[in-house]
Amino acid sequence: MKAQSRSYEYMKQRFSLLAQQWFGQLPYAETVCNGILMELLGIASREADVERFPSKSLALADAVQQYILEHYREPLKLDTLSRHVNRTPNHVTSVFRQIKGMTPVDYLHEVRVSAARDLLLNTRMTIAQTAEYLGYCDQSYFNKVYKRITGMPPSSLLSEKRAP
Structure with a gap:
C-alpha cells in the first residue's frame, strides 16, 4: 500500500525520534515508542479522512x-x-x-x-x-x-x- 502524507516533514521528525528512542534503548524507550507509534497511526488515520474536509x-x-x-x-x-x-x-x-x-x-x-x-x-x-x-x-x-x-x-x- 502506498500513501502520501500531508504532514511529511513532521512525520519524518517523529520517525527520527522513534528510531532514536528505540535504538538508543533509553529508559522507558518502549513506552515512548508506543506513544509515538500511536501518534503516527492517528495522524495517518486522520489524513485518510481528509476527504471530509x-x-x-x-x-x-x-x-x-x-x-x-x-x-x-x-x-x-x-x-x-x-x-x-x-x-x-x-x-x-x-x-x-x-x-x-x-x-x-x-x-x-x-x-x-x-x-x-x-x-x-x-x-x-x-x-x-x-x-x-x-x-x-x-x-x-x-x-x-x-x-x-x-x-x-x-x-x-x-x-x-x-x-x-
Missing part, C-alpha cells in the same frame, strides 16, 4: 504548515500567519487545528523542538545557542517548551550524547 480548508492548512516549515527560525506570530493566507487569526487556528490536530503555534514548537534535538545531537551548539538559533528569546522558555513536548529537559539529551 473542503479543499479550501486543506489548502489553507497546508499553506500555513509550509510557511511555518520555511520560517520556523524567525519570530512568528499568529497575525503573520493569518496575513500570509489572508484570513483572520481565529479562522486560521480553527481550520489548522481541525485538519492537523494542533494549533499553528503548537506545530511551530514541535518543529523547533525537533530541530533542536537534531542540533543538540549533531553539533557543538549549547542549549542557549540552540534556543537563540531557533528563534527563542529566552532559554528558560525554550527549556519549558522542550520539556513539555519531549518529557525531558534538553540538558538530558546532552548528557545522553556524552555517555559512551
Whole structure:
C-alpha cells in the first residue's frame, strides 16, 4: 500500500525520534515508542479522512504548515500567519487545528523542538545557542517548551550524547 502524507516533514521528525528512542534503548524507550507509534497511526488515520474536509480548508492548512516549515527560525506570530493566507487569526487556528490536530503555534514548537534535538545531537551548539538559533528569546522558555513536548529537559539529551 502506498500513501502520501500531508504532514511529511513532521512525520519524518517523529520517525527520527522513534528510531532514536528505540535504538538508543533509553529508559522507558518502549513506552515512548508506543506513544509515538500511536501518534503516527492517528495522524495517518486522520489524513485518510481528509476527504471530509473542503479543499479550501486543506489548502489553507497546508499553506500555513509550509510557511511555518520555511520560517520556523524567525519570530512568528499568529497575525503573520493569518496575513500570509489572508484570513483572520481565529479562522486560521480553527481550520489548522481541525485538519492537523494542533494549533499553528503548537506545530511551530514541535518543529523547533525537533530541530533542536537534531542540533543538540549533531553539533557543538549549547542549549542557549540552540534556543537563540531557533528563534527563542529566552532559554528558560525554550527549556519549558522542550520539556513539555519531549518529557525531558534538553540538558538530558546532552548528557545522553556524552555517555559512551
